[in-house]
Amino acid sequence: MYKLTILLILVLFASIYSSQQCDELTCAGEGQECTTDYYSVSGLYLNDLNSNGDFKIKACGSGMVCSNQVCIKVVGEGEPCSNQICNGTTPCLFYGNGCQQGLVCYQKEAGTPATCQYLQYLTIGQECESTLQCLYTLECNQDSGVCEFNPKPRVLADDVQCYSTLQCAGGQYCNADGQCVDAGGAGAACTDSAQCQLNTGCLEGVCTDILSLGVGQVCENDYNIPLCNIANGLYCSDTGKCEQLPPVVQGNCSDSVNHACDVGQQCICSNAQTNEGQCTPITATNVGECVTAYKAFFNCMLENKSPSPYAMINMAAKPSPAMINCGEFYCSAVSSCQVQSVSNQCNTDVFAGTICETSSASSIQIISFISLIILLLSL
Ligand SMILES: *[C@@H]1O[C@H](CO)[C@@H](O)[C@H](O)[C@H]1NC(C)=O
């Protein structure tokens, strides 16, 4: 889930500055060297490119992720995996393990085969059969049949319920008195975004609706929760205020002295041989649709008292209550909020290898819509 949050937030608000040369894209197949994939945060591969002076983007195709610089095909539940192996005694890594989104590469003990499994996706009070299903640090109590904070550390006094929000049910946070209390809605007072409901963030002491602020309003907050209304072309700038995304810089951007690209643009080679580049805007696939889908997803999570995605919970696990209740909204948020940058051209089926893969007919329409855009862009 951490991955999704980072993805959605950074993708929408990425302040991507120009490189000094143009970026050249090639698509990589299974087993081939890569620098990025469709599902990665674009900022990450730009950092990599800047640090090693390599401006060749190698993006994996559909159904693959870039793991240890090699494209690997992701596999489904029960299938063998070999990366980021986790035995459940630590918080597992939910990404880069060669499994579909939400699956963990689980190995019970050394010498046994590792397979993709759903782990660590239930929060306190949710029905479980095994501790492996519960969020790390929680235990499946076989008598009550729910994930519990157990055993209670001896340092906690009897009247203390929690020392971290991870130990509270979804929709609640752990306050300074060690009590789990309900998070506040828009307008409630706060000192930390954990005290605000899921579809809001703490801004200057007040829980504030996501994606709602206008130009010039302060937007900087503790968890980088997206508060500016991106549908109006705004982003949270380095000044800490919502600003209008600048127009696309014209001219050869490889010549960075005169034509460096502005925020939210990437210098893409139009002719790699002559090192000629053009600034290309990086946005969500469809910003209006993205705003609607993102809000709908967080509202659904709120209604279902889902735990915060900022907790280390494997929210994208298919059997997690968040996906059972709000999976449809999650999938449409992922598809419409996906960054539209040049490396997407290698992935023509954005849902391949994701938990959204087998979604309904409306998803199929979204896929063909995206493929159309990608086709148009690649002409
Ligand atoms: C589980 O993995 C951790 C490190 O990842 C290791 O220290 C521990 O011994 C493993 N436990 C079992 C039962 O294999």
Ligand SMILES: *[C@@H]1O[C@H](CO)[C@@H](O)[C@H](O)[C@H]1NC(C)=O
């Ligand atoms: C674009 O700028 C780069 C860097 O200054 C330069 O090497 C290249 O020749 C320019 N291309 C064109 C077509 O002007």
